[in-house]
Amino acid sequence: MKHLLLPLLLAGCTTAVVAPLLPSYRDADVAIASKADFDPARYAGLWHEVARFPVPFQNGCAGATAEYTAPTGGVIGVRNTCLDADGAPVRSITGTAEVTGPGRLAVNLNGVPLTAPLWVLWTDAGYRTAVLGQPDGRAGWILNRDPVIPADRLRAALTVLDFNGYDTGQLTYSASR
Template sequence: MKVRALLSFASILAVAACDVAFGPSYRDDTVQIASAAAFDPSRYVGRWYEVARYPNPFQSDCPGAIAEYGLSETPGVLTVTNLCLDASGQEIDRIIGTATDEGLGRLSVRLQGVPVAAPYWVLWVDEGYRTAVVGAPNGRVGWILNRDPEIPPDRLAAAREVLDFNGYDLGQLQRSVTP
């Protein structure tokens, strides 16, 4: 596997799940984090564009990303393909894996070549499953995802409010390159 594949969108999750020192936490850990209790994994299936994220070393060579989720033959498990995009929005690498539904908007993501699974918490998804906010309890990662490369201002504002409610520092959030 290429080294750059580990730089793609969700590979950070596997390392961030470990309790070892790994970059900063962008979340105030005195604030309780809440995942989306009414989350429906089957509605999450499809393509998601990364609109914004918190900086992390594993995405330093990926100015943008796309995540694609699919149904697997195993109940409660989604397939995952993460695409790393260059500054012009072109795919430069990918990594695949699985996401196991643990209930209440909490997935456990396992990617090829990454030795541990990582928590992937869907903190919020709008009613139409068009925009989602994803994070991890340790606050070292966080993303705003959208079904289209461009996100409407009202849903971006709602996504930012969800991050703020969950203790994330909005001043550290960065816009991503979208195709």
């Protein structure tokens, strides 16, 4: 696949057609919850990938960024960029994310014929760190406004993933962390 399907991502490839081919990193017996007080306007801006669960569409990416525009009519613009080990852009993909509920997005990436759910599981109070996941557990990310995340917010993000049934031992960390 030529395009990076990253955090908002990358979600397009994990629908019913492709999902059986990808592993789940989440215990389906554990309840999962999205952020009830999610504010899409505060979420807008540039995010740096800190960690992700391995997904084929990010092969060759040492890290990634995700940029979201302020919502217009419940739709957020998305640009995901794959970065090499030096932090230089390798490839990117654009699309939209429709707000479908509190902390819940339906992601459509240009050139990808599928829509995928992406849930915002948590952000810190200042919207500096975010945890995203697909409810089926086939993808998940820790994002931060800066390339390097403070240890306390990384611990909090890992706790959120663990609470939602994700196996944090399978995370891949970005080069800049």
